[in-house]
Amino acid sequence: MTRTLASQALSHKGKKITVVGWLHKKRLLGGLTFINVRDRSGLIQVVIKDNVEVEKLRGMQIGTVLTVEGLVKEEQRAPGGAELHDVKVIVIVPVEDQPPIEIDKPLDHKAENLDTLFEYRPIGLRNMQETAIFKIRGTITRALRDYFYQNEFTEVHTPKLLAAATEGGAEVFKLNYFGKEATLAQSPQFYKQILVGVFERVFEIAPVYRAEPSATTRHMTEYISIDGEMGFINIDDLKEFLSGLLNHVVDEVWKVHADDLKKWNTIKPTLPKDIPSLSMEEIHDLYTKATGANTVGEKDLRPDEEKWICEYAAKNLKSEAVFVTDWPAIDMKFYHKAQDGKPELADRVDLLFRGLEITTGSMRENNHTILVKQLKEMAGGNPEDPGFKYFLMAMQAGMPAHGGFGMGLERLTEKIIGLNNVKEATLFPRDINRLYP
């Protein structure tokens, strides 16, 4: 027996083929029965007229594993233009319990029902509308990786088990490491900067862990961080790279997944070649004038403000993404660099996309003396601490001007597809309450 994939059936027109897969749908019309069989390539429609064959499927639920042997007929009325006739059915793995959630119709993604969606995740993912999310996500990951390689980045993997929390900011998970305390990496920050001194350009696509008690539609305790870091650049180079990256990903996804995207009713985002920039101050002014809520002088953007400015940019700047520049230096991390000639501003840029912050990037302080000073003054850190020592070792060994960014893969996927929660774009999400499946 030679297996033929569902999507290849038409090329075997008039011949007998064998398809292996899962029963995806049964429609009994009396003397005529239609079934759909799903394999990795998609669905094929099978027409069964022989009652003996139909009876083999009595009581068999969606998910039953089948072999179907039959003659390929070109048929305009069939989805995909081909179907199998004169078939012989073999049930390989019978499934007699009905699935707890539907597999052949779109699943409800209302916020209050997401818990059910995840409770039955192993089965619900077989729903092809769910599958589409993760095929698209896979393409997003590949497109990101391709773009990094095209731009001569080296792909790296840095440790996720660390001795102690040093970077500051987010809360970290602690764990017992053979009697010592260890933590899970909340970011590859120090490692990717160290590696700029080695490779000049590096990227990593890997999980990071954050023990923040944030229960929102945009937070998880484990997520995939897309980290890039480049030497010999300035903040404009960084923005240019990010513009190119986002455009490449979007183009690639729409090239490959037109049908899957239609399932989610999403349209291709409007993005100019160079994504426009607005300063923090400009955004506060615009938002305050438009809404009456006074945010002038605030050191960050409110979530509502992020949504609003994205709508503003879509309308007035013909872009569904926007860079936020000129962040106050008061709030910057010790390894960030202040702007030349404007020490009150950080050389930082955030990327907002369809109302959500998907990226934070910045130039890093590459002057060892200033860096040590900032470590002591801004983070209260000790340069001799092993958590900083090795990082500073690299920073003292010849570091050019460099900068980089972190991007949330789930946030990017969510916004490309038009979902409402990062967890919907995650196979098996982890949040404060959820540690399974």
Add this chain to the structure above:
RNA sequence: GGGCUCGUAGUGAAGUGGUUAUCACGCCUCCCUGUCACGGAGGAGAUCGCCGGUUCAAUCCCGGUCGAGCCCGCCA
């Protein structure tokens, strides 16, 4: 950490201080030869999250508890 909201068949929802808790999808039986969210007839399936209180009577009102969701803070 703070605030708000919600728990009713496998799933999604409606509903009421009082006789047998309603609908859709799914499931089972039967009918149906071009379905593709097939259609038609019938059927099974719910200790109304849990504990306590008020009441002649609670799924409904009150309190607690457990679970979930959303917003804020923070972040990607």
